[in-house]
Each structure stands twice: as C-alpha cells, then as structure tokens.
Amino acid sequence: MKTPPTGAPPYWADAKKHLRSVDPVMSDLIDEYEDPPLRSHGRLFETLTRAIVGQQISAKAADAIWNRFITTVGEVIPDRILKTSTDELRAVGLSGRKVEYIQNLANKGDWLKQQNWSVLSDADVVKTLCTLRGVGPWTAEMMLIFTLMRPDVLPLGDIGVVRCIEKLYANGNRLAPEQLTKQAAPWKPFRTVGVWYLWRHLDAEPVLY
Incomplete structure (x- = not known):
C-alpha cells in the first residue's frame, strides 16, 4: 500500500477560495475558523479504530x-489491540459489540495494509471497507x-454535519438527504x-480521527 499522506491537504487554499466564491455562509465560517486546516497523521488503522469508537455517540x-x-x-496498532483482553477493552467504556468490531479490525491489519487504497475511487474505498464487520459508510468516510484526505466527501451519516447544515441553511428545519446533498452541491469538488468548517462551527477544537 502506498503510504497515506500526512500534514495538511495540498488543495486547502484552492478549496477555501472556491467555497468563499460560491457560499457566503461558508465564507463567514472560514473567516471565523481560519486555522489550523484539516491534517492527517497517515495512520489508517488508528483512524478506523477511532471512528468505530465514535459511532453513534456524542x-x-x-x-x-x-x-x-x-x-x-x-x-494503536493491531498487535497491541490483540494483546489487550476483552475485559480491559470493555473497561474503557466500549460496548461489547464495538470491542468485537475493533478486535476483528485488528485481525484484518495485514489485509488493510495490502490494499492499494490510493488508486480506488471514493465509492470503491467505501464499498471495500464496508465488507468489514462494524464498518459502515460513515466510518469509511472518516478514512x-x-x-x-480525499477532497470531495459529504458524510450524510454524520448527525453533526446534518444538523449544522439544517441550522445554517434551513433555519433549523429538517432536510431530507437529497436536500442536504443539493445544499452542499456548490461546494464541489x-x-x-x-464539512471541516461545519465541524469547526460545532466545536472550535479541530477534529481528528
């Protein structure tokens, strides 16, 4: 597998310029939460593990x-997970199901490394990851x-993103998935x-998975 990128995305400046030009609400968010940008530590297994931990909780x-x-x-590497007992993992606050998912992910550590993720489309990355137990579209989108660091991901399974779009663009009214997609369409590509600036609006502390 090609080594995942680290640091800030090379497209960040172009993306901010584009968002400012098409969306005054987003322009205000960029002004308010200018730095730091999205960053990656390049650790695929850790990202997936943290996303599983964060599923369906605040x-x-x-x-x-x-x-x-x-x-x-x-x-956070497969070997350390597999050497930690189920009881120890449960004791940190994980449900039994999440412990099972994380242990299964650790057993698939070599498989994860063998995949050439960089050549797959976004849809194919999601499809491939969703073959793993406990990994759904939202978890795959976090990766x-x-x-x-794909530039054009809209995780509609993220309740924070959904509620933030509804608050900022629809006066808090609930929007259907197709309406959410339409609202975010000007942000393409x-x-x-x-999404990053919506997360910053929800929590000024930068998100990291």
Missing part, C-alpha cells in the same frame, strides 16, 4: 472513551477524509473542506 463521550482506550492500549 463527540464528548467519544473523546473520553478514546483517551481511556489509548491509555490502556498504548500505540477518506482523515487518512486519504471540495465538500470535504465545507
């Missing part, structure tokens, strides 16, 4: 569990954004960056 709860998780496990 960001605050996910951060608390993650901090206990890394205190218990140490370096697209935070490990592969940089919807990832639009």
